[in-house]
Amino acid sequence: MQLQTLHPRVRLVWIASTLVSAGFLAGFGVAGDAFGIRLPVGPSPLALFGGLAALVGLMGVVFAVLRYRVWGYEVRDDSLYLVRGVLTRRVSSVPFVRVQHVDTRRGPVERAVGLASVVVYTAGSRGADITVPGLTPDRATELRERLRELAADSDYDAV
Amino acid sequence: MRRLHPRSAAVDAAQGGLQLGSLGLFGGFFLANEASVLPFSVALLLAPLGFLLGAGYQVGYYYRFSYELSEEELLVTSGVVGRQRREIPLERVQNVDVSRPALKRALGLAVVRFETAGGSSTEATLDAVDPDEADRLQRQAGPEARRRREGSAGDTTDEASDATGDGATAPSGSGGSAVGDAPAANGVGDANPGARVDDTEVVYEISNHELRVLSAVSFRPGAFAIPFVGIPLGGEDLVVRALQFVGIDLRAGLRELARLDPTTLALGAVALVAAYLLAVWLVSVVLTYLQYYGFRLERTGDELRYERGLVGRYSGTIPLGKVQTVRLGENVLMRQLGYAALAVETAGYAAGSGGDGGSETTVPLGVRGDVFELARDVLAASDDTGRYEASEELRGPDASDRFADSDASDGFADADADELTAAETTPVADPAFQQPAERARSRYVRRYLIGLGLVCVGLFGASRLTGLPTAAAGLPALVAPLTPLAARLKWRHRGYHETEWSLVTREGFWRRRTRIVPVFRLQTVLVSRTIFQRRWTLASVTADTASSAGGGAVVYDVGPEQAEKLRVSLLDRLDNALSERRRAARKRARRAAAGGERVGPSRAPAASDEEPGGHAETARGDEHREPQHDGSDAATSGEGRANDETEFQWVDGVDPDGTPTNGHHDDEG
Numbered sequence: 001m002q003l004q005t006l007h008p009r010v011r012l013v014w015i016a017s018t019l020v021s022a023g024f025l026a027g028f029g030v031a032g033d034a035f036g037i038r039l040p041v042g043p044s045p046l047a048l049f050g051g052l053a054a055l056v057g058l059m060g061v062v063f064a065v066l067r068y069r070v071w072g073y074e075v076r077d078d079s080l081y082l083v084r085g086v087l088t089r090r091v092s093s094v095p096f097v098r099v100q101h102v103d104t105r106r107g108p109v110e111r112a113v114g115l116a117s118v119v120v121y122t123a124g125s126r127g128a129d130i131t132v133p134g135l136t137p138d139r140a141t142e143l144r145e146r147l148r149e150l151a152a153d154s155d156y157d158a159v
Numbered sequence: 160m161r162r163l164h165p166r167s168a169a170v171d172a173a174q175g176g177l178q179l180g181s182l183g184l185f186g187g188f189f190l191a192n193e194a195s196v197l198p199f200s201v202a203l204l205l206a207p208l209g210f211l212l213g214a215g216y217q218v219g220y221y222y223r224f225s226y227e228l229s230e231e232e233l234l235v236t237s238g239v240v241g242r243q244r245r246e247i248p249l250e251r252v253q254n255v256d257v258s259r260p261a262l263k264r265a266l267g268l269a270v271v272r273f274e275t276a277g278g279s280s281t282e283a284t285l286d287a288v289d290p291d292e293a294d295r296l297q298r299q300a301g302p303e304a305r306r307r308r309e310g311s312a313g314d315t316t317d318e319a320s321d322a323t324g325d326g327a328t329a330p331s332g333s334g335g336s337a338v339g340d341a342p343a344a345n346g347v348g349d350a351n352p353g354a355r356v357d358d359t360e361v362v363y364e365i366s367n368h369e370l371r372v373l374s375a376v377s378f379r380p381g382a383f384a385i386p387f388v389g390i391p392l393g394g395e396d397l398v399v400r401a402l403q404f405v406g407i408d409l410r411a412g413l414r415e416l417a418r419l420d421p422t423t424l425a426l427g428a429v430a431l432v433a434a435y436l437l438a439v440w441l442v443s444v445v446l447t448y449l450q451y452y453g454f455r456l457e458r459t460g461d462e463l464r465y466e467r468g469l470v471g472r473y474s475g476t477i478p479l480g481k482v483q484t485v486r487l488g489e490n491v492l493m494r495q496l497g498y499a500a501l502a503v504e505t506a507g508y509a510a511g512s513g514g515d516g517g518s519e520t521t522v523p524l525g526v527r528g529d530v531f532e533l534a535r536d537v538l539a540a541s542d543d544t545g546r547y548e549a550s551e552e553l554r555g556p557d558a559s560d561r562f563a564d565s566d567a568s569d570g571f572a573d574a575d576a577d578e579l580t581a582a583e584t585t586p587v588a589d590p591a592f593q594q595p596a597e598r599a600r601s602r603y604v605r606r607y608l609i610g611l612g613l614v615c616v617g618l619f620g621a622s623r624l625t626g627l628p629t630a631a632a633g634l635p636a637l638v639a640p641l642t643p644l645a646a647r648l649k650w651r652h653r654g655y656h657e658t659e660w661s662l663v664t665r666e667g668f669w670r671r672r673t674r675i676v677p678v679f680r681l682q683t684v685l686v687s688r689t690i691f692q693r694r695w696t697l698a699s700v701t702a703d704t705a706s707s708a709g710g711g712a713v714v715y716d717v718g719p720e721q722a723e724k725l726r727v728s729l730l731d732r733l734d735n736a737l738s739e740r741r742r743a744a745r746k747r748a749r750r751a752a753a754g755g756e757r758v759g760p761s762r763a764p765a766a767s768d769e770e771p772g773g774h775a776e777t778a779r780g781d782e783h784r785e786p787q788h789d790g791s792d793a794a795t796s797g798e799g800r801a802n803d804e805t806e807f808q809w810v811d812g813v814d815p816d817g818t819p820t821n822g823h824h825d826d827e828g
Contacts, residue, residue, distance in 0.1 A: 085687070088687050088688065089688045090688075091685070091726070092683055092686075093684045093730055094682075095682075095734070098681075098682045123506065123682055123705040124682030124683050124703040124704065124705055130683075
């Protein structure tokens with residue numbers, strides 16, 4: 001099995017999530033402007049927060065594109081192999097023996113674009129929940145079932 | 160069913176009553192006077208009403224709280240309004256802690272906490288019971304329950320049938336024999352601590368000398384804040400006077416400070432810092448002394464139990480079969496004096512709830528050789544396949560130290576001699592430990608320099624805003640020549656060592672921590688490369704376990720190829736170790752089955768449920784606040800066993816991650 005890439009539309013999900021924070025920032029700016037608040041120095045709140053919002057939005061888009069390019073996963077013989085991370089590149093291996101349980105999850109944005117995520121839980125202390133985003137619902141179900149079977153096969157020492 | 164101690168109920172009731180009562184008092188005054196919503200006479204009633212309510216709730220809590228420790232499980236029923244019934248199978252219990260803080264101790268009470276691997280908080284808290292009862296619980300839930308389980312496996316009463324968890328019949332069979340071999344189990348003569356368990360041996364007991372050394376050398380980060388706590392209590396005056404003494408009048412304000420001549424200012428600053436550090440140290444000494452007074456570690460069968468404390472008494476158990484990671488700690492002073500500390504990490508503690516942030520100190524301070532000896536014993540006992548060999552994995556930290564020869568009593572002192580001289584002539588070379596890549600040192604230098612630069616910039620900004628002389632901003636630059644030394648020390652004390660059985664990592668100059676992670680405990684393996692690391696083509700490998708101390712063992716700053724190799728080999732060895740454990744478990748199950756007892760249909764390897772690490776479902780308990788019901792547990796494992804007889808898909812020796820995976824990300828470094 002080759003390194004699987006995510007569905008391209010996952011970028012929309014990521015962008016949407018940063019747009020929410022950007023929207024909040026812009027909201028602050030608009031509100032500040034509406035109430036006529038002025039900072040002692042520097043630009044008007046609208047310009048300041050508008051600029052910040054634009055920056056966050058832009059970064060969000062750039063990161064979404066980069067993250068999509070980096071993300072990859074692979075169901076190997078005995079472990080789930082994942083590559084991810086824009087600033088910090090992380091390669092993790094989750095042995096099936098250690099999988100506690102597997103969920104599929106569909107957030108509102110994910111549903112809107114017709115995608116789903118699979119969440120793999122381990123008992124580990126760091127990165128105990130590993131999310132594989134950007135899967136079509138069918139693929140997510142399939143991955144979940146596959147992981148569940150593999151985990152069940154090797155069910156021995158979870159901790 | 161048992162109840163908590165009535166005295167504790169009385170105390171809680173008084174406390175709860177006072178809390179709500181005072182709330183009623185102040186709330187009543189507010190409503191009557193400030194808000195004038197209520198007539199004064201009604202408002203006056205709020206205080207007693209609050210008291211009754213608060214006290215009543217606590218009394219209700221007492222009457223609605225009951226617990227029962229049976230041979231298989233702890234059953235706790237609680238809740239005044241919403242009822243909760245929680246069953247915790249004893250084999251899932253990781254630690255049982257008994258704490259008697261000063262007040263509880265004065266009242267003759269003890270708080271018992273049961274920790275399991277699941278959940279984000281303590282699984283069951285009995286607050287509070289009689290100290291003797293606490294003792295009984297700790298003993299009965301720990302070594303005695305375990306011995307019973309082992310006993311029933313040993314005399315072929317078939318572990319497997321036990322583990323199928325089909326309720327009353329099988330356990331009662333084995334239970335009968337258990338009562339036979341552990342008469343103390345039913346808590347007859349609880350009051351006498353000496354008589355209860357026959358094979359308890361004291362592994363370690365802190366001597367007065369060690370306690371004094373420990374107090375002097377240990378360094379508690381928390382103590383830094385404490386001098387500040389003292390300030391509101393009149394300490395403020397003292398500080399101001401002390402400053403006046405050296406010529407600084409704090410009341411004159413910062414402006415005044417700027418106008419003082421530099422020498423006075425510098426002297427004042429030095430004196431202030433010195434006084435502060437002294438205060439921190441004294442606080443640290445006192446706290447450490449109180450905490451570790453009378454520290455004592457005993458071993459009962461396959462369980463360790465510690466006891467400590469001068470004012471409050473604390474004790475806890477650590478089942479050896481549940482050890483996730485062993486951590487040796489030596490701060491710089493301890494290293495010089497030839498001492499070390501030992502902590503054992505289990506999956507039991509919710510972060511910060513107990514012990515030392517998720518781990519239990521098993522030896523606060525001991526002669527290094529003895530501590531390593533104990534670490535080896537603990538590790539050997541933690542693996543029930545007996546694969547652990549007293550390999551050279553622990554020799555590394557010893558050999559690199561100057562005082563390694565001071566503990567000539569321990570077995571490997573001779574072997575160290577050669578390595579020691581080698582280590583002295585080429586101080587960088589550490590025979591057993593592999594340091595980070597050479598270029599990591601340059602990276603650390605650069606990092607420190609950037610840090611210093613940032614501090615300079617910050618000070619410069621501050622000097623602009625306040626009246627401080629601008630020259631002060633340059634002060635941190637004076638430390639810059641030391642950065643290569645600091646980088647070298649950091650580099651030198653970081654490293655890792657691989658053995659067939661474990662991964663050993665080490666880090667930290669001021670407080671060096673050596674973690675030994677048994678390979679069969681690995682949860683996930685993570686190779687990470689920050690953008691800075693990619694600039695230097697470096698990578699870090701984190702070997703994560705279920706230890707609730709968190710963090711995992713990290714191999715810092717090795718080359719990417721080496722990191723990848725390490726990742727693959729760790730997974731490989733995990734695989735091998737687990738197959739071996741599985742084989743051992745199967746053998747046990749088969750032997751048990753041959754004993755003639757019935758085994759649950761299609762569930763031959765069910766004995767694995769009995770394994771120390773055999774959490775099928777409970778380890779991630781956030782999702783299931785009460786994951787320990789027999790039923791749910793059996794359900795998950797049952798599901799997994801549906802295709803029992805098919806061989807496991809991955810066979811020993813098959814390279815699990817054969818494909819090299821570098822190409823994918825290297826080009827972006």
